[in-house]
Amino acid sequence: MxxxxxxxxxxxxxxxxxxxxxxxxxxxxxxxxxDVDAANGAIALGALPWESEPYFAGPGFSIEIxxxxxxxxxxxxxxxxxxxxxxxxxxxxxxPELCERCGACVDRCTAxxxxxxxxxxxxxxxxxxxxxxxxxxxxxxxGEDTSGKLVRKVRERADRLAxxxxxxxVDAPPGIGxxxxxxLTGTECVVILVEASVSGIRDAKxxxxxxASMGRKMVAVINKTGLxxxxxxxxxxxxxxxxxxxxxxxxxxxxxxSAEERGMTWLNVxxxxxxxxxxxxxxxxSLVDSYGRR
Amino acid sequence: MSEIxxVxxxxxxxxxxxxxxxxASHLALAGSMKRAAILVDLDVEAPxxxxxxxxxxxxxxxxxVSVRLPTVDAQRCLGCSHCAKVCRFGALIAIGxxxxxxxxxxxxxxxxxxxxxAGALIEQDLEVGETRAARSGTLVLLEGRMKVxxxxxxxxxxxxKKRAERSGVALEVRDCPPGTSCPAVHALAGxxxxxxxxxxTEFSLHDLGAAIELAMSLHIPAGVILNKDGFGSADVESFxxxxxxxxxxxxxxDRKRAQKGVAGMLWQEDQEMMACMDAVLASADTAMRFCVxxxxxxxx
Numbered sequence: 376m377x378x379x380x381x382x383x384x385x386x387x388x389x390x391x392x393x394x395x396x397x398x399x400x401x402x403x404x405x406x407x408x409x410d411v412d413a414a415n416g417a418i419a420l421g422a423l424p425w426e427s428e429p430y431f432a433g434p435g436f437s438i439e440i441x442x443x444x445x446x447x448x449x450x451x452x453x454x455x456x457x458x459x460x461x462x463x464x465x466x467x468x469x470x471p472e473l474c475e476r477c478g479a480c481v482d483r484c485t486a487x488x489x490x491x492x493x494x495x496x497x498x499x500x501x502x503x504x505x506x507x508x509x510x511x512x513x514x515x516x517x518g519e520d521t522s523g524k525l526v527r528k529v530r531e532r533a534d535r536l537a538x539x540x541x542x543x544x545v546d547a548p549p550g551i552g553x554x555x556x557x558x559l560t561g562t563e564c565v566v567i568l569v570e571a572s573v574s575g576i577r578d579a580k581x582x583x584x585x586x587a588s589m590g591r592k593m594v595a596v597i598n599k600t601g602l603x604x605x606x607x608x609x610x611x612x613x614x615x616x617x618x619x620x621x622x623x624x625x626x627x628x629x630x631x632x633s634a635e636e637r638g639m640t641w642l643n644v645x646x647x648x649x650x651x652x653x654x655x656x657x658x659x660x661s662l663v664d665s666y667g668r669r
Numbered sequence: 670m671s672e673i674x675x676v677x678x679x680x681x682x683x684x685x686x687x688x689x690x691x692x693a694s695h696l697a698l699a700g701s702m703k704r705a706a707i708l709v710d711l712d713v714e715a716p717x718x719x720x721x722x723x724x725x726x727x728x729x730x731x732x733x734v735s736v737r738l739p740t741v742d743a744q745r746c747l748g749c750s751h752c753a754k755v756c757r758f759g760a761l762i763a764i765g766x767x768x769x770x771x772x773x774x775x776x777x778x779x780x781x782x783x784x785x786x787a788g789a790l791i792e793q794d795l796e797v798g799e800t801r802a803a804r805s806g807t808l809v810l811l812e813g814r815m816k817v818x819x820x821x822x823x824x825x826x827x828x829x830k831k832r833a834e835r836s837g838v839a840l841e842v843r844d845c846p847p848g849t850s851c852p853a854v855h856a857l858a859g860x861x862x863x864x865x866x867x868x869x870t871e872f873s874l875h876d877l878g879a880a881i882e883l884a885m886s887l888h889i890p891a892g893v894i895l896n897k898d899g900f901g902s903a904d905v906e907s908f909x910x911x912x913x914x915x916x917x918x919x920x921x922x923d924r925k926r927a928q929k930g931v932a933g934m935l936w937q938e939d940q941e942m943m944a945c946m947d948a949v950l951a952s953a954d955t956a957m958r959f960c961v962x963x964x965x966x967x968x969x
Contacts, residue, residue: 383715385847386686390872412848413683413876433757453760454737454778456827472854472887475755475823477778517849517883523820549685549847550714553820573688573933574717581715584817602924627927632870632901 377534377543377562378663381580381586383578385413387570388598391631393546394419395641396566397508399656400542406504407533408512409526409558410548411497412435416512421638422502430513430528432496432521435476440466442488449489450481472518496521499528501536506640508544509536523553530557539580550576564666565591566659569617571600571610579610583617594662595619596655599627620662623655675834677841679860679889680951683876685847688867688896688920691930692946693723693844696864698935699946700840701808707838710812711856712846713798718812720933725803725810732801733826734813735794736777736821741768745789752781752790776821798825800832809838822846826855849879857883860930862953863891864917867909870901874908881912890956892917894949917952918945 380393387526390410397406397420408416416422421605438449438458441464450458450467457473458480460466469480469489469618481489497515510537513525547558559565565586571581575598586593595614600607607624614621625631628648631641641652680693690712697708710718719725724915739752739761748766761768761773772795782790798815814820826846833841845856857863863884867877877893884891893916895905909916920926920942922951929936936942 377675384686384717385715410848412850412853412879415684415872415875418871418875419795452779452783455823470858473858475776475778477776477780478755479778479780479783482755482780482784485802513852517879517888518854520851520854522848523852549713550822550852551817552714552815552822552852554850555714556820570686570931572931573720574715575931577717577720578715581817588818599931602928606931636871636902 377545378564378566379545379547379559379562380566381547381555381582382549382558382568382570383551383582384570384575387568387575389568390415390419390476391635391641392544392568392596392598393544395652396656396659397544398506398640399644399660400508400544402507404508404542404544405533405537406508406510407529407543407545408510409529409545409554411513411515411522411525411529411554413548414512414514416510416546419501419635419640420504420506420508420510422504422510422512424500424502426501428496428499429495430499430525431493432519432524433476434491434493435488436469436474436478436480436491438467438469439488439490442486443467444486446485448483448485452479452483454479458485475520475560497525499532500530511536523557526554526557551581555585559586559589559591562591564663565593567593567595569595569597569610569614571597571602571606573606576610576613580613583619592666593619595621596659596660597621598626600624601626622662623656625651625655675839675841676953677843678862678864678958679843679845679857680864680866681845681857681880682847682866683849683851683880684873687868687873689866690717690844691868692864692896693842694718694895694935695942695946697808697842698937699943700842701806701952703839704840705807706840706842707809707811707833707836708842708844709833710844711826711829712844712848713813713815713822713829714810716812716814718844719803719810721935722803722805722810725805728802728804728809732811732832733796733800734798734800734825735796736824737779737792738772738775738777739770739782739790739792741770742789745787747787747789749786752785752967755780755784773820797821798827808835809836822852823855830859836866849883853883857887857889860889861957863889864949865891865893866896867893867905868897868900869895869903869905871903874903874905877908879965881914892949892952892956893918894918894945896920897922913951918949920945
């Protein structure tokens, strides 16, 4: 069974909540950290990597200066603005960060100056964690594309670790783009983490629309309540209007932050904020169980 | 060296939720007191900067952003499946000589269209998002908004950048998406200066490191704002010093600011905040005097 935690907005508390849920599930679960270009699961869970492999995004292109006749056909063919004239004007160059690797330039180059090359775009890791849960995670090198493809690799690795009986917890990236779609695909349930703020609610609504269009079952958790009661009420209304069950609410409380600094997850925080976390996770587990049985 | 007539400051972070939109909005606001300024929201999957300006008046109707996607003219198609072979995205599938196009995964690169020997692929516009403009006092607001369910965020980002350029406004402040992959790269490309917003947590530091690397590979001079100072105990200052990136501003964490933040209210009367924004604008001006704009291919 696979459960994703997503929020739309960044910084809503996805990784923290995922870690707390992982602590509750313990050894039976595998966390898939799918926020591959801002991966914090390894820090939150105290990862001890025991396996790593290079990730190749697919061949990229570059222009050999000596062969380039500076005709400019490649730049004309490129729709992504990734090909520019080199200073001096005697040749062209591909800006790797902007290149989509479509290869349209190769077809147009009459000089055969465009060559393909394969380089490591990141690494994929499998780790043990101090919580007992195992972790599949990755580091995409800054500026690399194809994060959706790497998300699929992380998911595959997590699925293999979990086997048929295990639980996979997907920590999704922010936004609603391709790595998010790759994170939600094939999950039994999506935990929609709504930050009780103007932007948190707005972004959650877009995410709910996306997850609904993908036919996902959803459960909501509201985070950072207690700062503004009107905003808390708006978050509840958004969850209600979307027809989602609300598993619980977690207050904005410095004790949660400081517990993480001491290497704990939210699950083990003493006091009222910790009680809210435990209640939300208990409710989540029973809701998710009922989805799993259906 | 020549004066830079248009200044583009990008606000990014790596990690989400560190305060990019808050900083970008206030930076644009502070800038608009002295010159014409535009705030461009390039977090097209989750655009939130308009939320700070609820009274802004729309500037014309939204403009649609489209990509050109191929469709198959079955009358002309030879069934050679050459198009499916050249597509690097797996967006064209040829089974038994019949080509189908998955318009969700097609990036609109046009390679298949150019390579079809029969001219059987005809391109049509598909809407992937829109840009909207508004005015709040002297500040112009612009946002890119990707359609829910689409994945072509970079097309929307580029369209918003072009529309901002058309406006010709002297100071452009970009609110960038989180992360360091394609959407962030497109949002940063062409900026003269990068403001990285960090909070004192281990999560933020890790992602800040990646964002600094990206800035270096794009040759954009950068400075860091330490936001929510006191919220956690991670040492942003030493982290930045080790990477030779200056800390150009500090904003202390306080519950009142957090409350304003969740309610989407500006902190204009917050003197510490506005003084910090003025200092950041000054840092950007200084840094740019020593650098050639990234767009012109120069290195610092």
